[in-house]
Amino acid sequence: MSVKRYENNPVLSSANLSYPSSLVFNAGVAKYRNQYVMVFRNDVGFAPDSRKDIHINLGIAFSDDGKQWKPAPHPWLETAGRHPELERIYDPRLTVIEDRCYICFAADTRFGVCGGIGLISEDFSSIEILSISSPDNRNMVLFPEKINGKFVRLERPFPEYSLNYREHFDIWMSTSPDGRHWGESRIVLSHVDVPFCNSKIGPAAPPVRTAQGYLTLFHAVWKDTGKDLSCWDLGCGTRWNKTYYAGLMLLNPDDPSKVTGLCRKPLLAPVEKYELEGFRGSVIFPGGMIQEDSGEVKIYYGAADTVECLATASVEELLAMCEPVTLNHFSLNGRKLDCKISR
Numbered sequence: 001m002s003v004k005r006y007e008n009n010p011v012l013s014s015a016n017l018s019y020p021s022s023l024v025f026n027a028g029v030a031k032y033r034n035q036y037v038m039v040f041r042n043d044v045g046f047a048p049d050s051r052k053d054i055h056i057n058l059g060i061a062f063s064d065d066g067k068q069w070k071p072a073p074h075p076w077l078e079t080a081g082r083h084p085e086l087e088r089i090y091d092p093r094l095t096v097i098e099d100r101c102y103i104c105f106a107a108d109t110r111f112g113v114c115g116g117i118g119l120i121s122e123d124f125s126s127i128e129i130l131s132i133s134s135p136d137n138r139n140m141v142l143f144p145e146k147i148n149g150k151f152v153r154l155e156r157p158f159p160e161y162s163l164n165y166r167e168h169f170d171i172w173m174s175t176s177p178d179g180r181h182w183g184e185s186r187i188v189l190s191h192v193d194v195p196f197c198n199s200k201i202g203p204a205a206p207p208v209r210t211a212q213g214y215l216t217l218f219h220a221v222w223k224d225t226g227k228d229l230s231c232w233d234l235g236c237g238t239r240w241n242k243t244y245y246a247g248l249m250l251l252n253p254d255d256p257s258k259v260t261g262l263c264r265k266p267l268l269a270p271v272e273k274y275e276l277e278g279f280r281g282s283v284i285f286p287g288g289m290i291q292e293d294s295g296e297v298k299i300y301y302g303a304a305d306t307v308e309c310l311a312t313a314s315v316e317e318l319l320a321m322c323e324p325v326t327l328n329h330f331s332l333n334g335r336k337l338d339c340k341i342s343r
C-alpha cells in the first residue's frame with residue numbers, strides 16, 4: 001500500500017494539552033497563510049472504567065510543518081452553557097476558499113443533530129455562523145473553491161425513520177450561491193457502491209483539486225454483529241462491532257456529483273494499536289487532507305476516537321488507486337415531469 005503512517009503517530013493526544021482532556025480526535029486541518037492549523041474535538045471526563053463531568057469543546061493547534069503541533073493553552077470554542085437547546089459542537093472540518101477559512105461542524109441540539117457552516121475570522125477569534133441544516137444531516141465538508149460560481153458541499157443525511165431505522169446512509173451534495181442558502185441536493189455515492197461497507201458512509205476531509213478531478217476521502221463502516229471489538233465507551237453497552245475505514249474516490253471537476261473513480265479497497269484500515277484500542281477501537285475517521293506543492297498529500301485522521309494521527313501518500317499514487325467507475329444515481333433536479341390531464 002502506498003499510504004504511509006507517520007512514524008511518530010499520534011500527532012496530537014490529550015497528553016499534549018495543558019487543560020482538561022480525555023480524548024483528542026476527528027480534527028479538521030488546513031494550510032492557511034503559510035501555516036498549518038488544526039481544530040480538533042476535545043472530549044473531557046471519559047476514562048476506561050468511568051465517566052465524570054462529561055463535556056466537549058473544540059481546541060486549536062498550529063504547526064510549521066504539519067507534523068509537530070503546538071496547541072493553544074486553553075479551549076478554542078466552548079459550547080457548554082451557551083444555550084439550553086445547544087448541547088455540543090464537534091467533528092470540525094476546515095476549508096480555505098479565496099483566502100478565508102471556513103469551518104463545518106456537527107451540532108447536537110434539543111431537536112436533533114444538525115450540520116453547520118461558519119466563516120472564521122482572520123485572527124481565528126470568532127466564527128460567523130452562515131448556515132445550520134435541519135436535523136438528521138452532518139459530516140459536511142466544503143469544496144476548496146466555488147464551482148460554476150457556487151459553494152459546494154458534501155453531506156451525509158441520516159434518515160433513520162424513512163429507512164426503517166437501518167444505518168444505511170449515503171453521501172449527498174448540495175450547492176449554495178452564498179454559503180447560507182443550500183439546495184440542488186443530489187446523491188453522490190451510496191453505501192452499496194463501496195465493497196468494504198455494509199452499513200453507512202460519510203464525507204471525511206474536504207476534497208483537493210487535482211488535474212484529473214477532486215480527490216475525496218470518505219469513511220465507511222463495516223458492521224459485524226459476531227465481533228467484540230476493543231471499546232471502553234460505556235454508551236455502547238457491552239459490545240462494539242463497527243470497523244471504520246478510510247475510503248477514496250475521484251469526482252468530476254466540472255460536476256462533482258459524478259464519481260469518476262473509486263478505490264475498491266480501504267485506503268486505510270485499522271491495524272496499529274492506537275487505531276485498534278481506545279474509546280471506540282477499530283476506527284479510522286479522516287478529517288483533513290492537504291496537497292503540498294511537492295505532490296505529497298497529508299491525511300489527518302482520528303484513531304479509535306481517542307487520538308489524532310497522520311498518514312502520507314503522493315497525489316499520483318492516490319489517483320492511480322481510483323479505478324474508473326460510472327454510477328447512475330437518479331436525481332430529480334432540473335427534470336421536467338409530464339402529467340396527464342383531461343378536462
